[in-house]
Each structure stands twice: as C-alpha cells, then as structure tokens.
Amino acid sequence: MSDYKPFSPKQAARFADLHSDLFGDHSQLKAEEFGDGNLNLVFRVKNNRSSSLIVKQALPYARCVGESWPLTLDRARIEAQVLQQHGKICPDHVVEVYHFDQDLAAILMEDLHQYEIARTALIQGKSFPLLAQHIAHYLAQVLFHTSDFVMTGPVKKARQQQFSNPELCLITEDLFFTDPYSNHERNNINPTILPEAQKLWLDTELQAEVAQLKADFLSKPQALLHGDMHSGSIFVNADSTKVIDAEFGFFGPIGFDCGSFIGNLLLCTLAQTGLTKDPATAQSRQTYLKDQIQQFWQGFAAEFSQLMQQETADTSFQNSLYQQRFLQQVWQDSLGYAGCELIRRTVGLAHVADLEKIADPAQKANAETAALTLGRQLILQRTSLGLEQLLDLI
Ligand code: ADP
Ligand code: MG
Ligand code: MG
Ligand code: MG
Structure with a gap:
C-alpha cells in the first residue's frame, strides 16, 4: 500500500x-x-x-x-x-x-444521483411500491448463487478465503452481538431508557440465544453476504432499487442479510408514531412498511425455493424436504438477526436516524423501548413465529 x-x-x-x-x-x-x-x-x-x-x-x-x-x-x-x-x-x-x-x-x-437513500426517504414518509420485491429478488439471487446449492467445494473454499474479511467481521461481532448485552463503553444509551438497557445486561436467557446467533455468524458460511443490508445501503426510486456499500461482505448465514433488511423496516415502523404528528398518517405508514416486510419475505421465500428446486447442482441438496427445512431455518435466523438489529441500533454504538429523528423525548423513549421489547421477542421466539405472527406483534 x-x-x-x-x-x-x-x-x-x-x-x-x-x-x-x-x-x-x-x-x-x-x-x-x-x-x-x-x-x-x-x-x-x-x-x-x-x-x-x-x-x-x-x-x-x-x-x-x-x-x-x-x-x-x-x-x-x-x-x-x-x-x-x-x-x-x-x-x-x-x-x-x-x-x-x-x-x-x-x-x-x-453515480446514483437519480435515486434516494431508502432510509432517508422512508423517514420522510415516501413510499416505494417495488422496494421490498426488488430486495427480495436481489437477496434470493445473490445468496442462492453463492451458496452450496450451486458452488462446488473447491470454488466455494477459494471464494471464502477471498472474502474472509476478519477486521470488518469483528466490528459486527462486537457491535451486534456483544456490546449491547453488557455495560460496554462503546454503547450509546438514552439515559431515559437506561433501566431497560440494564435489563439486557442481566438477561441470561436472551444472552444464550444471542450467543447462538453469534456462533452461527462466525461459523455458518452459507453464502456471500452483502453484510451491511440496512436501509442506508439501498438507493431507491419509483421504479428501480440499487444496493451499495458491501465492505462487510463475507460468507455467512443467509438470515443475516434478510434479518438486517427486515430489522431496519421494523425500526422505521416503530418510529412512525414519533415521526408523524397525525395518527392516521402514522398508521398508513405502518401499514405500508408492514406490507413491505410481508412482500419481502414472501418474495424471497418463493424465489429461493424455486431456485433450490430448479437450479441446485449438488444432488444431495436436491432433496425437497431438506430444502424446506433449509428455508425454515433461514426464516428463524432472519427473525433472530432482525431482533439483534433492533437492539443494537437502540442501545449500541451506531444508531439509526429513524429513531434519532423523533423530536419528542417521551415518544423517542417509547419507540426505543418498543424496539428493545420487539427485538427480545424476535430473538427468543424465532423458532415458533410465523410471518403473520411477526406482523401482529408490531
Ligand atoms: P460508508 O461505507 O462510509 O457508509 P457509503 O457507501 O454508505 O459509505 O456511502 C456514503 C454516502 O455516500 C451514501 O449515503 C450516499 O449519500 C453517498 N454515495 C455512496 N455511493 C454513492 C453512489 N454510487 N451514488 C451516489 N451517492 C453515493
Ligand atoms: Mg478519461
Ligand atoms: Mg460502509
Ligand atoms: Mg454506508
């Protein structure tokens, strides 16, 4: 250099x-x-x-x-x-x-100057009908085509080395899975919700599940992830969607990318009552965002299933029962990582504008507490929650 x-x-x-x-x-x-x-x-x-x-x-x-x-x-x-x-x-x-x-x-x-950053635009109350469908298509395609369903062992191993990315992965390991669950100096906690944050430091049941999610992040190289799939890494307009900023990419669990995207839509949903003065507007924004979450998972699951059925090269993985179980596990992982994203964006180092832009301190604290509560539920209940139940929880 x-x-x-x-x-x-x-x-x-x-x-x-x-x-x-x-x-x-x-x-x-x-x-x-x-x-x-x-x-x-x-x-x-x-x-x-x-x-x-x-x-x-x-x-x-x-x-x-x-x-x-x-x-x-x-x-x-x-x-x-x-x-x-x-x-x-x-x-x-x-x-x-x-x-x-x-x-x-x-x-x-x-230069994507004809696009807007999804996070900023969603906070401003804009709607993009195709956002979730496009991200579902992007993630289904790139994650499937870099997975063991199609990549042969030696190619995959070589690629894994090419993208081992230890320093950036360590940032995620620390900020996502470690800091929020202890009194770490890097945490950034709104003093109003300090008692809520402190509960996380003592919650050994939650910590055991987060340890499992972290272990999978470290040792489940399913596909070449984007690695930073939050709404600030997505440029969007009425008819097109483009992903940027893949420096955290590595071979990891597919649910990490899906969960990051879902988690950021959830953060925006929870922020709505604080961001919008008019309750009817807040409600229609929440309906739009929940609908995007639904479209995302349904689109991703349908396309990933079709790819597994039609384009799996490895004969062992052509087994349809295995494929159903694989997708079910991706869903559960996604819920877990979405839960981690809700928690770390609320009490960890890097916050999101969705919550930070809430002007009223009481409403901000309410939205933050809701993010911690929902995050905990997603992590603890990820093996039993379906899509409908997730949407009902919000
Ligand atoms: P970082 O890795 O530091 O987070 P990003 O890749 O997210 O950097 O880019 C930071 C900002 O730069 C984006 O939010 C966006 O405003 C602008 N930007 C980045 N890439 C592009 C692009 N291709 N076209 C237009 N603006 C971009
Ligand atoms: Mg020239
Ligand atoms: Mg970046
Ligand atoms: Mg960025």
Whole structure:
C-alpha cells in the first residue's frame, strides 16, 4: 500500500478521469467530498455537461471515530469484489463498479444521483411500491448463487478465503452481538431508557440465544453476504432499487442479510408514531412498511425455493424436504438477526436516524423501548413465529 494517500477532491477527479471515458478530454472537472457514511470518503466528480461519477476511498481508520480506530484498507477490495460478484448475478440491483485500485483503496462507480437513500426517504414518509420485491429478488439471487446449492467445494473454499474479511467481521461481532448485552463503553444509551438497557445486561436467557446467533455468524458460511443490508445501503426510486456499500461482505448465514433488511423496516415502523404528528398518517405508514416486510419475505421465500428446486447442482441438496427445512431455518435466523438489529441500533454504538429523528423525548423513549421489547421477542421466539405472527406483534 505504498502509494496510498487519502485523495483531495482534485486527486479524486484525476482518478475518475484517468479510469473513465465519460468526461472526454478537455472537460472541466469539479469534485466534492460529500460522504455521510461512517467509515469512508465519498467524492462526486462532475464535468460541466452534467456527467458525474462517484469515487469511494477507504481511510486507514474508521471515519466516525477517527485515527484511534485503525481499520484495514482491504475493505475497499472486499467492497469492490462483492459488488462485482453480486453485480454479475443480479445487475439490476447492484451499483455498477467501473474501476478498482487496490493501492489507493479506491473504487470508481456509477453515480446514483437519480435515486434516494431508502432510509432517508422512508423517514420522510415516501413510499416505494417495488422496494421490498426488488430486495427480495436481489437477496434470493445473490445468496442462492453463492451458496452450496450451486458452488462446488473447491470454488466455494477459494471464494471464502477471498472474502474472509476478519477486521470488518469483528466490528459486527462486537457491535451486534456483544456490546449491547453488557455495560460496554462503546454503547450509546438514552439515559431515559437506561433501566431497560440494564435489563439486557442481566438477561441470561436472551444472552444464550444471542450467543447462538453469534456462533452461527462466525461459523455458518452459507453464502456471500452483502453484510451491511440496512436501509442506508439501498438507493431507491419509483421504479428501480440499487444496493451499495458491501465492505462487510463475507460468507455467512443467509438470515443475516434478510434479518438486517427486515430489522431496519421494523425500526422505521416503530418510529412512525414519533415521526408523524397525525395518527392516521402514522398508521398508513405502518401499514405500508408492514406490507413491505410481508412482500419481502414472501418474495424471497418463493424465489429461493424455486431456485433450490430448479437450479441446485449438488444432488444431495436436491432433496425437497431438506430444502424446506433449509428455508425454515433461514426464516428463524432472519427473525433472530432482525431482533439483534433492533437492539443494537437502540442501545449500541451506531444508531439509526429513524429513531434519532423523533423530536419528542417521551415518544423517542417509547419507540426505543418498543424496539428493545420487539427485538427480545424476535430473538427468543424465532423458532415458533410465523410471518403473520411477526406482523401482529408490531
Ligand atoms: P460508508 O461505507 O462510509 O457508509 P457509503 O457507501 O454508505 O459509505 O456511502 C456514503 C454516502 O455516500 C451514501 O449515503 C450516499 O449519500 C453517498 N454515495 C455512496 N455511493 C454513492 C453512489 N454510487 N451514488 C451516489 N451517492 C453515493
Ligand atoms: Mg478519461
Ligand atoms: Mg454506508
Ligand atoms: Mg460502509
């Protein structure tokens, strides 16, 4: 990594121009850094004829914390290569990567300026009828096609090494599964709900189930996950949906990606009564979001089942009873990981705008308490809850 240096906007513009023909030879390029993410630099490079590209560059530390939290530059390679792998399988729903430079830890990609970040738009009360269907299609396709149903042993083992991603996985292991269940200094707890958070530190029954979910995260390499499937990693508009930000990708349990997506729709649903003054509006938003959760799981399950039935290469895994059990286990895992997401986004280090944007302190505390309660229920009851019962619980 001897050539590495964080880009100035000018250097980002040169990088974009060097690796793309979009701008032509003598164009006047302008670049600005505008990343609102937690970890990396993101530049938009434009010419004077409204063509534009995105340059995303990793920093040798986590941006949100600073240089005291060093972090591998290799995450840019993981991100570029997961997006490229997933993009080959499902080009409709993955941001296009044009170039990757390992020494500079920099990715040149498509500018999704005609889209909005799903989290921001959902908080503003916007509806996207196709969001859940598109994410269901994306996850069914990329997870199936990188799983043991189709990948032969040696190819899978080589890919697992390519995407072993230990440093970023460790962040998830800590923030998702460990910190919220103890009095950890990284936690970020609203003092009003401190007694609720403290209950988690003593809840050994819950902790046993979270330990199981963590063990599966560590040792169930079912498919090449996106790894950070929250609503801030999804760009959406009325007719199209694109996934970005795959630096946490690795071979892990399929339910982790599905559960992250479901968990973030649940957080938005629980935030509605605090985000919207008018109860009727809040209710119709909740109906829309619950409907998206339903469409997501039904779409994912139908497409994944069809793929298992029609495209499984390994003869052992062509057994239909095995396939039904596999999908049932993915559902249970998804509920468990969704529950973990609800809890860690409420009392852990990284919060979500859905809850943070609730202006009234009492309503914010109510929504946070509801997130902890629902999260606990999902984790503890994941082997007995069906989709209908999940929707009734909210
Ligand atoms: P981080 O890994 O730091 O979270 P993200 O990939 O999530 O970075 O990007 C941070 C922000 O940069 C996004 O929320 C979005 O506003 C912007 N961004 C990232 N990629 C693109 C893109 N391809 N097109 C347009 N904006 C983008
Ligand atoms: Mg050029
Ligand atoms: Mg991000
Ligand atoms: Mg990221």
